[in-house]
Amino acid sequence: VILTVCLNPAIDITYRVPRLCHGATHRVEQVRARAGGKATNVARVLRQIGLAAELIAPVGGHTGEEFLADLRSAGLPVHPVPLRQATRRSVTVFDGAVATVLNEPGPLVSPAEWSAIRAATAARLRAGDIVVLAGSAPPGCPPNAHGQLVGLAREQGARAIVDAQGGQLSAALPARPTVVKANREEVAAALGRELGSMAEVMDAAAELQGHGAVAALVSCGAEGLVAVTSEGRWRAPVPERISGNPTGAGDALTAALAAGLYHGLPWSRILLDAVTVSAAAVATAVAGEIDMATRDRLRAAARVREV
């Protein structure tokens, strides 16, 4: 199976207002609330492209109940790990084309709760499984939380994909994840230097690989993907400029990676899927969803180039 671990789930609340004015009282015109968090979006896209994914998520409070109910109503199997503190909310206020985002801090995870998350993950993993570790870790988790879960996956003979940033990204590498994926800004921050040219991005991907990742993939927005793998170095440009909502494009990319590993595809094909699925996510208004027509159109035009 494909297991996605959502360490820091959220209720994603989206408000539409005519205009956000500092200091004013607004009547919200439209409200949307749904289960969110990067790994949740990955599971949603996997389901949309025909693969069943199971989700492990530490949840607490009424927002945690809301998170579980939303996933269950979407038919996504979820294994909750109970937390004492409540699942966070994330509020996005849209006025016209501009989004203002307010992210609550995650719940404080106790050492016992972190052990329970580890145990729940270990209990679900089987040899040959793919485990996706995507997103941030809430307060109280160890600084190498994703790395520890990569270790559990390797012990079971499962493969791990890490989509993280900051300290969690760096700390996951020595555990030798099968693939590490990040965007250009995240990699630049982790390595502490600017990444101007695509050649510099390629060098950075190689450096992530050097730190332990089996394969490293860096997404560069409209410029497409760069990957350093056991089969070579690749570039996968976006074949067509897609305008829309880039939120969730990275999660769609991670879903395509997981699907490609699951099906045992060669890297050239995995990257082609990844770049097209990611771009197809930009064409939808909601994170965790791709536009299938866009995906199919781009797939016909996309080319992956060995460098």
Place this chain on the structure above:
Amino acid sequence: VILTVCLNPAIDITYRVPRLCHGATHRVEQVRARAGGKATNVARVLRQIGLAAELIAPVGGHTGEEFLADLRSAGLPVHPVPLRQATRRSVTVFDGAVATVLNEPGPLVSPAEWSAIRAATAARLRAGDIVVLAGSAPPGCPPNAHGQLVGLAREQGARAIVDAQGGQLSAALPARPTVVKANREEVAAALGRELGSMAEVMDAAAELQGHGAVAALVSCGAEGLVAVTSEGRWRAPVPERISGNPTGAGDALTAALAAGLYHGLPWSRILLDAVTVSAAAVATAVAGEIDMATRDRLRAAARVREV
């Protein structure tokens, strides 16, 4: 008993951020979530000044569960009327001294649900009770929702206090509430004219009484209260300028009114309590709470003047 009816309850969420920037992503520093809505604040203040109030509230969804749990943990008895749609949220973003507010629309109340709210209210009312009808009515409620509940109160020999605005305020008057209370801006909007001087405010209060209210009370912020009652016309100025958070001052005022009627106090004394309790609410950061020391200090200095 004192019964408060909260037709449009909310989860009041308060975020503290260093600075709210349009289009930016913010890490929220502090989150507070509690059961809100005007009638909820009234019940909280009543409890603080030593009177038990019961709350009737239509609630739905996970936010409704959160609303009930918060009131129960505060020890406030609540009689929920189940709704199909979810209880709304209200998000206040504080950066420094400035509050930006996002109010979700309330849930759509069906005709059957409105009947259930009426029935729940009627079932709890006894002769001599005080019923407080405070706040807005969610979509789907009749335009004279508060007025209908005033009618139920009168049928049972109970007294009704209405703290509403707009169409709900105007439509409640013919049902002859025992007291109608609104602030100067709300009364100006309901009557369709500006209220410049305190004499004009007094005339406006008399007009509300002429439309059916037994007594009418208009709050004028730092300028205090104006009241037209069966015992005469009164002005109750605020004895001391209080700086702080005026949110919830009107609800504290309504609580003091309910307490005064409950104890059978004369109007001069009720208005003295009302103006001091209301000002004492400004001295606290949270709506639904008063600063007792401020109340006691102001009460010694306050004077109510018959006009």
